[in-house]
Amino acid sequence: MSAAELSEKALLEQARRLDERALSQIHDRYYPEIYRYALYRTGRTEVADDIASEVFLRLLDALHNGRAPQTTLRGWLFGVASNLVVDHYRKAPRESQGLDETVAAPGSLPAAAEQNWQRREVRAALRQLTREQQEVLGLRFGDGISVEETAAVMGKSVNAVKALQFRAVEALRRVLGVSEVSHE
Amino acid sequence: MSDALIAAFDDCLGALEAGASLDAVLARYPALADELRPMLVAAQAVRPSEPLRVPKQSEDASRARFLARARVLRSARRPAPSLFPQLSLALRLAVWLMALLTAGTLGGFGLVAAASPSLPGDLLYDVKRSAEQAQLALTADPAARAALANQFEARRLLEAQAVVAQGRVVAVAFTGVVEQQAGDRWVIAGLPVSVPAGQGAGVGLGRRVHVSGTAQADGVIRADRIEPADDGPTPPPSPTEPPAPPTTPAPTPTSEPSATADERETERAEPSRTPAPTQTPRPSVSPTKTGSGSAPSNTPPPATLPPSADPTHTAAPTANSGGGGPAPTATPPPPGPTATADPEPSETEHPEEVEFSGTVEATGAVWVISGQAVTITGETEFEDNPGLGDEVRVKAWRLPDGSLVAREIDKR
Numbered sequence: 001m002s003a004a005e006l007s008e009k010a011l012l013e014q015a016r017r018l019d020e021r022a023l024s025q026i027h028d029r030y031y032p033e034i035y036r037y038a039l040y041r042t043g044r045t046e047v048a049d050d051i052a053s054e055v056f057l058r059l060l061d062a063l064h065n066g067r068a069p070q071t072t073l074r075g076w077l078f079g080v081a082s083n084l085v086v087d088h089y090r091k092a093p094r095e096s097q098g099l100d101e102t103v104a105a106p107g108s109l110p111a112a113a114e115q116n117w118q119r120r121e122v123r124a125a126l127r128q129l130t131r132e133q134q135e136v137l138g139l140r141f142g143d144g145i146s147v148e149e150t151a152a153v154m155g156k157s158v159n160a161v162k163a164l165q166f167r168a169v170e171a172l173r174r175v176l177g178v179s180e181v182s183h184e
Numbered sequence: 185m186s187d188a189l190i191a192a193f194d195d196c197l198g199a200l201e202a203g204a205s206l207d208a209v210l211a212r213y214p215a216l217a218d219e220l221r222p223m224l225v226a227a228q229a230v231r232p233s234e235p236l237r238v239p240k241q242s243e244d245a246s247r248a249r250f251l252a253r254a255r256v257l258r259s260a261r262r263p264a265p266s267l268f269p270q271l272s273l274a275l276r277l278a279v280w281l282m283a284l285l286t287a288g289t290l291g292g293f294g295l296v297a298a299a300s301p302s303l304p305g306d307l308l309y310d311v312k313r314s315a316e317q318a319q320l321a322l323t324a325d326p327a328a329r330a331a332l333a334n335q336f337e338a339r340r341l342l343e344a345q346a347v348v349a350q351g352r353v354v355a356v357a358f359t360g361v362v363e364q365q366a367g368d369r370w371v372i373a374g375l376p377v378s379v380p381a382g383q384g385a386g387v388g389l390g391r392r393v394h395v396s397g398t399a400q401a402d403g404v405i406r407a408d409r410i411e412p413a414d415d416g417p418t419p420p421p422s423p424t425e426p427p428a429p430p431t432t433p434a435p436t437p438t439s440e441p442s443a444t445a446d447e448r449e450t451e452r453a454e455p456s457r458t459p460a461p462t463q464t465p466r467p468s469v470s471p472t473k474t475g476s477g478s479a480p481s482n483t484p485p486p487a488t489l490p491p492s493a494d495p496t497h498t499a500a501p502t503a504n505s506g507g508g509g510p511a512p513t514a515t516p517p518p519p520g521p522t523a524t525a526d527p528e529p530s531e532t533e534h535p536e537e538v539e540f541s542g543t544v545e546a547t548g549a550v551w552v553i554s555g556q557a558v559t560i561t562g563e564t565e566f567e568d569n570p571g572l573g574d575e576v577r578v579k580a581w582r583l584p585d586g587s588l589v590a591r592e593i594d595k596r
Contacts, residue, residue: 018258020251027247036236045239053246057253064257122230141231147194166190173226
């Protein structure tokens, strides 16, 4: 068991008592990646704001009601975030397909090609993937976390995550018709 | 799709992320290059070129809401101060008799009733506060007394809101969450507060504080004292303590319920609800219990990301999941009995349960719904995230003094 795991378990134990210091640490530790994950999955900063915030409020209620995650807090948080993303799309299926001009950091607007993930057609293509495929891309590309960490979060083996990631990109490639582009 | 291709793809992704060129990474796998190239191009198309930026303002706001909500829940766990269980029935009767005598001295129950709507500075405000103290003193059940204390705390905030709205210049005291801080001008529980130098040091956004000061004619409360209120509910006064002076009501804890979806909302299969949490804290007053409608469950959630990760969630396929498999559904545990007592004001006086519908005209510690003031507590359950202007159905307790404490507010 790694030190990080121990630390997370210790945090969880204190969080079950609603210890403010532990809760603060949990929020500080996980908010950025939950936000980035939600932003990548939805493409909209205001939705990412709402989802990330809601994830932590759900955690509090779960802690209070004795339904807190038992071991992997991080996986639990991402799981709730993923559910909220699904809820978001179910409520507003036509939302979150548009460009969100506020995503790029002011003053560091990358070249147009580098913002492909924000393009309407790319976002639409992402949404055609299975939920697990969207999740793996959210974790790998949105958050930039490693295959190993993604495997831990998703409760899968490393090889399974690699395969899932491959299938996700393959599906995107088909939808986006990338093969022609590749030979230019 | 071979294992070798999958492994090569992942290796190439890592190399690209590290800054290598596409041609360079493909050169590592010449036999697979033709298959890898379009895949890597597609991956580059959907991968942000730089880490996504997390706005500090968003993180701070979330943190403030998170910690404010935690305080509410912590208060709900803390057993209410039990001052009177050791008192004999005879002694409690004696206290009650004293209260009767006090009320009689001031003109009887009619006077007490007449004092109910009074505000700080009113002639009858003393009577109102004395009656409250007597009511607290006579309530033996800790949960009921805590609920009653919360109700009185809500009144203090409502009174402060009222005198501010009326432009009265009068002393007020209330408890609330710091919602905004701009120099010496703060917003606490929705009220503008002028904070003098030296007060509120170290108090940040989301902190629950006791405020005492003077409401000004311009609608701003000039704070004399701002103190953190992290020590949980203020115990009700003992029967031997004199009532607080009317112009300096003893602050009691104010807290904040979830401004977000009730978990039960996502438990319903049709239609599912997007939580749409608001960015504005919704101040409230009762730390007696969570605002969540969900009850404890013994079923722990899976620790991993798949759809069952959130035990409260009913998953469904994504709207455009044409190319993918269906998302499995996680069935939430059924609601069970709640963990804390109902907000009954006393052992003998059971509040009447009422229901009505109306339009939300004001929110805060006390909501105004079609002209009726309803106190929001930590126990209040919200469904479908009702807000200003929404048509809602309200289930509430009517306390003996006629005031309403919301049990449930459902958006219609």
